[in-house]
Amino acid sequence: MNFKPLITAKLIILIMLSAFISSCSNAPQKPALDPANMDMTINPGDDFYRFVNNGWLENNPLPDDYSRYGAFEQLNEENEQKLYDLLMAIRSDKSAAHGSNRQKIRDFYNSAMDTASIEEQGITPLQPILDRIEAIDSKEKLQTVIAELHQTGIRPLFGMGASQDRKNTDWMIASVGQGGLGMSDRDYYLKDDARSKEIREGYKNFIAHMFSLAGYEDTEAKKAVEAIMQIETSLAEVSMDRLTLRNPYATYHIMTLDELSDKSPNFNWASYFNSRNVSIEDLNVAQPEFFKAVSDLMNSVELEKWKTYLKWNVLNSSASFLSSDFDKANFAFYGTVMTGSEVQRERWKRVLGVLNGSLSEAVGQEYVALYFPPEAKERMIDLVEHLRTAFHQRIGNLDWMSAETKEEAYGKLAAMNVKIGYPDKWIDYSDLEIKDQPYILNVLAARAFNIKRNLDEIGQQVDRDKWFMSPQTVNAYYSATMNEIVFPAAILQPPFFYLHADDAMNYGAIGMVIGHEMTHGFDDQGRQFAKDGNLRDWWTEEDSRRFDELSQVLVNQYNNYVMLDSLTINGKLSLGENIADLGGLSIAYQALQNKLEEDGRPEEIDGFTPEQRFFLSYAQVWRNHMREQRLRQQLNEGPHSPGEARVNGIVYNMEEFYKAFNLDDSGERFIAPDDRANIW
Structure with missing residues (x-):
C-alpha cells in the first residue's frame, strides 16, 4: 500500500540533488592552467617546481588541520563536499527501507555524529x-x-x-x-x-x-x-x-x-x-x-x-x-607528535573517511550515480590506449633490453587490465547490520563484515572484478598480482583530469598517472611478476643487470636530494615510485606527441606550447605544503618522494623538458645528458 509513495519520495530527493549538482556544473569552471599560481621571476631551469607553483604556495598557506596540503587535498575537499551533500540527501530520505544500503549509511553516520551519546557512553x-x-x-x-x-x-x-x-x-x-x-x-x-x-x-x-x-x-x-x-x-x-x-x-x-x-x-x-x-x-x-x-x-x-x-x-x-577525551589523546600523538597537525579536521570530515572505509561501495554506488559522467570514462579509455601504444613504442626503442625480454614485456603490457570509474559488480551488504547503537559498535560490525568477506575468499578462485579502492577515492593503483591498473571515479577531476581541456593538460596530469601506474608493472618490484601476475623471473640475466644499473642512477640522485637540513630522500626505498614517475612522464609525453600527430598541432594557449603545458600540468599536480614532522615521517617511511622532488627530481632527467622551455646548461638543476636517468 505504501510502496508507491516511498518510491516517489526517493525520486523527489534525487531530483532535487541532481538539480543542485547541475547548477554547480553550470558555474564558471576554473582554468586548467592559472598563471596566478606560477612565478615567472623564477628560471624554470633553476627550480621548475616553484616556477609552476610558487604563486599557489604563497596564496594557499597550510591550514591548521592539515599536516600536508596540496592538489590532492584540495580535490579531496571538493569531493568531501559532494559526499556531504549526498549524505544529507540520504539522511533526509525517510523511504530508506530497513536493511537497505541507504539505511546503513544513514544510521552509521548518525551514530558517529551523535556526540552527546558518545560522550555519555565513554568507554x-x-x-x-x-x-x-x-x-x-x-x-x-x-x-x-x-x-x-x-x-x-x-x-x-x-x-x-x-x-x-x-x-x-x-x-x-x-x-x-x-x-x-x-x-x-x-x-x-x-x-x-x-x-x-x-x-x-x-x-x-x-x-x-x-x-x-x-x-x-x-x-x-x-x-x-x-x-x-x-x-x-x-x-x-x-x-x-x-x-x-x-x-x-x-x-x-x-x-x-x-x-x-x-x-x-x-x-x-x-x-x-x-x-x-x-x-x-x-x-x-x-x-x-x-x-x-x-x-x-x-x-x-x-x-x-x-x-x-x-x-x-x-x-x-x-x-x-570513543568520547572526546580518548579521541583527543589519539590525535595528540598520531596527529601532532607524528605529523605536526595542529588541530583536528571537522568531525563530519573524519566520520566521512571512516564511512568510506566501512561501507565503501555502498557509498560509492550512490556517488557514481550522481557525479561520474559517462563521457569521462570514454575519454579515459582513449587516453589509456594512447599510453599503452606509447609504452609499446618505447619498449621497442630500448637499446638495453634484449629482443627476448621485449617480447615478454609486450605481452605483459597487452595483458594489463584497465578498470575505470567503478566496479561492474557491487559489494552486497545484506549481511551487515548497522543500527542505532554506539558508534564504535557500528565500526566494529563493519570491520567484522569486511574481514569475513576477505576470509571467505580463502581457497577460492580470484575474483578479477574486485576493486581495492572505492570509486570516491582520490587515487589510483597498480596490482602486480592482478596485472591491472585502476582509476576510481574521484580522481577523474581537475587538476588530474579535464573533461573539456586541451590534450596537453590531460596527458601531463592524468596521462602521467596512467603511465605511472603502467610503469609499476615494470619497476623494481613489478617487473618480477609476469603477465599473468605470477611471481616469475621473465628477464634475461643481462637485462636484469642493465635494469639495475640504470635504476641505480635514480637511487643515487634521490639519495643526494636534500629535503630538510641534511636529510635526504631514501633512493632505494622510494625507487619504485621514482621509476614510475620518470617512466610515466616519459610515456605520457610520447603519447601526447602521437596524439598531436593524429589530430594536428593546436595554437598556443596563454602563450604556452602544448609541450610546455604538458610539463606545467604535471608540476601543478604535485604542489603541496608539508609540516616538518610529516616530512620527516615521509622521508623515514617512504615510499613516495615529497612533491617537490617528484617534479624537480624527474623533469631535469628529460631532454624533452629542456627543449620545451629552451633551456641550456646554465640552470642550477641542469643534469648533463650522460648523468641522466633513462629507463623506460
Whole structure:
C-alpha cells in the first residue's frame, strides 16, 4: 500500500540533488592552467617546481588541520563536499527501507555524529571486550581472545587474511604477516636519533594517558607502558624493515599448517584458524622468523603483560570512535607528535573517511550515480590506449633490453587490465547490520563484515572484478598480482583530469598517472611478476643487470636530494615510485606527441606550447605544503618522494623538458645528458 509513495519520495530527493549538482556544473569552471599560481621571476631551469607553483604556495598557506596540503587535498575537499551533500540527501530520505544500503549509511553516520551519546557512553561500549580480556587465565585462552579480536579488526601481534598466491595467482590463499606495533615503523622503537627518541617518548606518554582515561591509577598506567613497550620492542626487533619488505620473494614462504606449527610451536595455529572459521592446507608465512619470535614470546612474557597488551590494542584501535577525551589523546600523538597537525579536521570530515572505509561501495554506488559522467570514462579509455601504444613504442626503442625480454614485456603490457570509474559488480551488504547503537559498535560490525568477506575468499578462485579502492577515492593503483591498473571515479577531476581541456593538460596530469601506474608493472618490484601476475623471473640475466644499473642512477640522485637540513630522500626505498614517475612522464609525453600527430598541432594557449603545458600540468599536480614532522615521517617511511622532488627530481632527467622551455646548461638543476636517468 505504501510502496508507491516511498518510491516517489526517493525520486523527489534525487531530483532535487541532481538539480543542485547541475547548477554547480553550470558555474564558471576554473582554468586548467592559472598563471596566478606560477612565478615567472623564477628560471624554470633553476627550480621548475616553484616556477609552476610558487604563486599557489604563497596564496594557499597550510591550514591548521592539515599536516600536508596540496592538489590532492584540495580535490579531496571538493569531493568531501559532494559526499556531504549526498549524505544529507540520504539522511533526509525517510523511504530508506530497513536493511537497505541507504539505511546503513544513514544510521552509521548518525551514530558517529551523535556526540552527546558518545560522550555519555565513554568507554562503556568496549567494556565487554575488556572484561573478556581481563578474564583470561591461561595462554590457551589468550590465543583464543587474540583470534576473536582479529575478527573485529583489532590486530595484536600479527595480521591474517586472504591474498593471491603469488606463484599461482588464479587462487586465493591464507597469509600471515608481521604486525602488532602501535607506532608506524619498527625503527621508531630501535633507533637512537633525536627524532626517534622524541616519538618514542611521545608514544609512552600517549599509552599512559590512555590507560589513565580508562580508569588506571598512575602506578598501574606506568606498568602498562613498560609491558607494552617490552612486547612491541621485541616485535620490532624481529620485524622486517621497509626495504626488505619491497622484495616480493622475501615475503613469500608457502608452508603447511604443520610446518608453521613446527616453526612457531607455542602458538596453537590449528585452534587459531578454527576460531576464525578458516580451513587451511597451505598458507603464505610472510616472515617466518617473526613467527618463531612470537612463539618464543608466548613463553617468555607473563600472562598479565599479555592482557595489558591486548587491552592496549583495543583502546588504541578504538580511540577515535570513543568520547572526546580518548579521541583527543589519539590525535595528540598520531596527529601532532607524528605529523605536526595542529588541530583536528571537522568531525563530519573524519566520520566521512571512516564511512568510506566501512561501507565503501555502498557509498560509492550512490556517488557514481550522481557525479561520474559517462563521457569521462570514454575519454579515459582513449587516453589509456594512447599510453599503452606509447609504452609499446618505447619498449621497442630500448637499446638495453634484449629482443627476448621485449617480447615478454609486450605481452605483459597487452595483458594489463584497465578498470575505470567503478566496479561492474557491487559489494552486497545484506549481511551487515548497522543500527542505532554506539558508534564504535557500528565500526566494529563493519570491520567484522569486511574481514569475513576477505576470509571467505580463502581457497577460492580470484575474483578479477574486485576493486581495492572505492570509486570516491582520490587515487589510483597498480596490482602486480592482478596485472591491472585502476582509476576510481574521484580522481577523474581537475587538476588530474579535464573533461573539456586541451590534450596537453590531460596527458601531463592524468596521462602521467596512467603511465605511472603502467610503469609499476615494470619497476623494481613489478617487473618480477609476469603477465599473468605470477611471481616469475621473465628477464634475461643481462637485462636484469642493465635494469639495475640504470635504476641505480635514480637511487643515487634521490639519495643526494636534500629535503630538510641534511636529510635526504631514501633512493632505494622510494625507487619504485621514482621509476614510475620518470617512466610515466616519459610515456605520457610520447603519447601526447602521437596524439598531436593524429589530430594536428593546436595554437598556443596563454602563450604556452602544448609541450610546455604538458610539463606545467604535471608540476601543478604535485604542489603541496608539508609540516616538518610529516616530512620527516615521509622521508623515514617512504615510499613516495615529497612533491617537490617528484617534479624537480624527474623533469631535469628529460631532454624533452629542456627543449620545451629552451633551456641550456646554465640552470642550477641542469643534469648533463650522460648523468641522466633513462629507463623506460
